Amino acid sequence: MKNLTYLAAAYGIVWAGLFSYLWYILSKQNVLVGRIKALEGDD
Amino acid sequence: MKDDLTDRILVVLSSVLMLTAVYMIFFYAPTERVMGIVQKIFYFHLPLAFMAFLSYFVAFVSGVLYLVKKDIKWDIIGSASVEIGVVFTTLVLITGSLWARPIWNTWWTWDPRLTSSLILWLIYVAYIILRMSVEQAERRATFCAVMAIVGFIDVPIVFLSARLWRTIHPVVIKSKSIDMEPAMISVLAISMAAFLLFWITLIRIRSRVDFMELRIRNLEKIKRGGME
Numbered sequence: 239m240k241n242l243t244y245l246a247a248a249y250g251i252v253w254a255g256l257f258s259y260l261w262y263i264l265s266k267q268n269v270l271v272g273r274i275k276a277l278e279g280d281d
Numbered sequence: 282m283k284d285d286l287t288d289r290i291l292v293v294l295s296s297v298l299m300l301t302a303v304y305m306i307f308f309y310a311p312t313e314r315v316m317g318i319v320q321k322i323f324y325f326h327l328p329l330a331f332m333a334f335l336s337y338f339v340a341f342v343s344g345v346l347y348l349v350k351k352d353i354k355w356d357i358i359g360s361a362s363v364e365i366g367v368v369f370t371t372l373v374l375i376t377g378s379l380w381a382r383p384i385w386n387t388w389w390t391w392d393p394r395l396t397s398s399l400i401l402w403l404i405y406v407a408y409i410i411l412r413m414s415v416e417q418a419e420r421r422a423t424f425c426a427v428m429a430i431v432g433f434i435d436v437p438i439v440f441l442s443a444r445l446w447r448t449i450h451p452v453v454i455k456s457k458s459i460d461m462e463p464a465m466i467s468v469l470a471i472s473m474a475a476f477l478l479f480w481i482t483l484i485r486i487r488s489r490v491d492f493m494e495l496r497i498r499n500l501e502k503i504k505r506g507g508m509e
Contacts, residue, residue: 241319241383248322248379249303252329252372256479259368260292263486270493277500 284489291482298475302468310468322380324468327453328476329373330398334436335480336366337405341433344426353495356422359429361487363408365480370402385449393442394450401439404432 306324313320343359346352377395378388389395408428415421443450453460461469 241317244319244379244383245321248376249325251375251379252325255368255372255375259365260483260486263483263490267486267490267493270490270497273497274493274500277497277504 284485288482288486291478291485295475295478295482298471298478302472302475305468305471310465311462316384319380319383322376323453324472325476326373326376326380327469328473329369329376331473332476332480333366333369333373333401334440335477336362336369336484337401337429337433337436339484340366340429341436344429347422347426348430351419353418353422356425357491357495358484358488360412360425361484361491363405363425363429365483365487367402367405367409368483369480370398370405374398374402390449392450393446393448394439397435397439397442401432401435404428404435408432 302324306321310321310324312318339362340359343355343362347355347359377398381390382388408425411428412421412425415424442448443452459466
């Protein structure tokens, strides 16, 4: 049972880590898309 | 638009592959006799380490190409690879620690494999700090290219550490064989494919973010020039 806790913690951290990083770069990308549109719209 | 669709397909594909891998890890791969269920951390731990090595290799190649061609594209690809490599190395260290606690009865030990992995992480964290601290773009790119090339020396050291020195870290992939059951090898292969696909997705998006930042800087420069 204790070993299962370590296993679940490891898998949880990997999934949470990878998907949070993906979410972070995707939101950064969305902000930049908006910024580019605004700059190009100013021309 | 086309990039968005490709990214979505890649995210969906890698998630499906990861779920398949998780299913196979728990319902197909045999439970290791000595370590028991906690050994299943291995199916994530090893692919994470390989993807980290791949990231640093890409950064190394990009560093060489930047120094030869002086094209900022290689600096962007290199920095994206390092950032992703650091994310993967962090997860390798955490999963390794969670595996070590029930098996070795300690969270951490100064074993050659563990120590060289920690040094690898520190080298590339230093790369990120260096990147943030140099303002001028060309100087930053040159410094970072050199650091990515020199830092890569630690990758073969990490890989060979468990073979060259006395260590408690297991060596599964040997020069002529893989020390595992065939069912374990197939599950590992699927897990490796899932992580590779996810890695490709991350590299694509992360590099695009940097290219966009470069475009914004250029647009702002043009705008400022027009106003003067």
